[in-house]
Amino acid sequence: MQLTGSFKVRGAYYKISQLTEEERKNGVIACSAGNHAQGVALAASRNGIKSLICVPDGAPISKVEASKRYGAEVVLVPGVYDDAYNRARELQKETGSTFIHPFDDLDVIAGQGTIGLELLDQLPEIDCVIVPIGGGGLISGIAFAIKSLNPRCKVYGVQAAGAPSMYRSHQEHGPLALDSVSTVADGIAVKRPGELTYELCEQYVDEIVTVTDDEISTAILALIEQQKLIAEGAGAVSVAAAMFDKVDIKGKNAVCLVSGGNIDVTILSRVISRGLLKTGRSAELTIELVDKPGQLKGVSDIIASLGGNVVAVHHDRADENMDINSCFLHIVMETRDQNHIAEICSALKNAGYRFKLR
Structure with missing residues (x-):
């Protein structure tokens, strides 16, 4: 905002x-x-x-x-x-x-720490806050502000599993550099945390956890659908940590800090697709069939009868691993959740179809 x-x-x-x-x-x-x-x-x-x-x-x-x-x-x-x-x-x-260092500077850290002051001012009953971590400037400022004024409030940090520099440093009790980083959360893809930020995290942060790119994608999708917020990967890791029980917030007044919304629209479309797959809102099946008329109808009738919606179909007759008179049917379908997918798969199996679920 x-x-x-x-x-x-x-x-x-x-x-x-x-x-x-x-x-x-x-x-x-x-x-x-x-x-x-x-x-x-x-x-x-x-x-x-x-x-x-x-x-x-x-x-x-x-x-x-x-x-x-x-x-x-x-x-x-x-x-x-x-x-x-x-x-x-x-x-x-x-x-x-x-x-102007992006995180390892006391003035920069102090500026980010104003978020901690605002949290305590607007939400005095807060029990814990979940904060994204890249180089550590944001969480250092927030943790210092919150712990100085309300020591009982827990401060949790979250990193992408593909760029866990502060997480690893916290485990090894010293700042270390990663050889490489790879994550959809480009805003926190940092190989090495700052010296100042590492020391502040060691002193004031209670726990650091990681989330996968699939979990981040799911959180981005949830924020769009449920909160009407567009978050970038780096901004959504806090929500991912809460959604996938990475930190203990049950029964607590918890804040997930959504720290940025500058996501590239081309990445957003891919992230939404991943989020749909992760939550069971979309599924892809590869079904082995005898190549004769009526086979597609039999499959689609089962899917439709159970409330699935086929959105893409592709026949593959050229795969070298199939019998000469067979084909592979690739289907993409919209579903409600993982249980719905399991119900469709069970019906297809009972009808004698052989298939793989992506």
Whole structure:
């Protein structure tokens, strides 16, 4: 609900507000997968300061273009966040600009921590808060604010299973770097947490858990359908953790922090498809049939009689693994849930069909 579509504007704006006149003249530089870039771009332009942002070349186009609209000069860097970070540091030395770190900076952390103050102000009976973690700036600020004012409130962190840098660091009791990261939650795909943020997490965060890309996709779909909210992967991990019982919130006043909504529309369509499969709202069957008239009707009659809706059909006669007079029938159908899928599969099996369910 923030102007730039994520919490990042808070930390960037506070950091830039603290610059000296000399630092303002030299401009600012940052690296980001997208959301921090927009925050820095907006804060810099509002303060009449020049900004340059290094962005991984795989970042969603929507985030890159938004950063340009907010007034930043954008440099695309091959690789992931950490590669963009290294390039930004090189350019910072060349230009003398002030580097605005996306998470490992006390002013940035303080800016993000204002969310913790607002939570306690608006929800004084809160028992726990679930917070997404990338580099750790958001949860560090929130955890410090909440634990300082209400120590009994639990603070849980969530990372994508494909980018568990803070999770692993927490287990190993020291900041460590991952060799690679891969997740639909591009906003938290960070190989190494910050030094400051790691120390703050060790001191103030109660537990860190991970969620899979399928679980994240399911959470994004649930937010769209039930809350009318568009969340990006990084923003939805907190909801995924609650939905899939990764943390103990039963009977508690719990807050899931949805930290960003800047999801690329091309990714959104794929995420919705994954979410539908995960929740049993969609299913794909491959059925082995004798290649003769009426076979499709027999299958579709069973599915229709049980309330399934066939949305795609493909006959495959060329598979080398099938008998010469057979075919594979690939069907995509809309269903209610996993129990509904099981009911259809049971009926097909009882009717003598051989099939595989994706």
